[in-house]
Amino acid sequence: MKLDKDFIEILGAELQKALPGQNAQYRMAPSYRPRLSHEEILKHQPRLGGVMLLLYEKAEELYIVFTQRKDYNGVHGGQMSFPGGKKDEGDLDLITTALRETSEEIGIDKSQIQVIGKLTELYVQPSNFLVYPTVGYAARIEGFTPQKEEVEKVVEIPLAFFLDKANVNMQTEIKLFNGMVVKVPAYVYGPHLIWGATAIILSEFTFIVERLKNA
DSSP states (O other): OOOSHHHHHHHHHHHTSOOOTHHHHGGGSOTTOOOOOHHHHHTTOOEEEEEEEEEEEETTEEEEEEEEEOOOSSTTTTOEEOSEEEOOTTOSSHHHHHHHHHHHHHOOOGGGOEEEEEOOOEEEGGGTEEEEEEEEEESOOOOOOOOTTTEEEEEEEEHHHHTOGGGEEEEEEEEOTTSOEEEEEEEEETTEEEOHHHHHHHHHHHHHHHHHHTO
């Protein structure tokens, strides 16, 4: 199946169906990550957040945009992530949050983004966030304007990269915020390592794309 605009319509229809959920997510989850039920997660009174998996066309391919966070003194400092953040009081829902944060962090006007679906929510234990991923599509993006306070750089990666299992290293060494060194599954894109919550979200998304391609 060609990954083009027609594919976006098919993908949007697929995202309205039952999602594969944890079984697909956990293909890229660290071995130490616990599986918690929704009820167990709610006991932690997590903060709510929304992120945007934004697909767009570039050089006749579909790309996904990521942000590399500033290397601050916190659990997610320097990490690769989707545009996104905490739900504000004025946000109608988590899709609104994802759209607003995408606009703020990478300078994309919300009107350019077509929301085509969502993925399974994910609990991020280190920061106590329950994250809701939105999938969006933009036919054309002229450029990005990263938010100086939070974003070190914008990184564009072809969707096809994540469908090639050769780009996954299941034993990538990562140094955690507390100084502990662990081995985790990660997508390796040049100097960029995509692991943790971002990789887990991608894992469910690529599971859906692979299923469509093999249909």
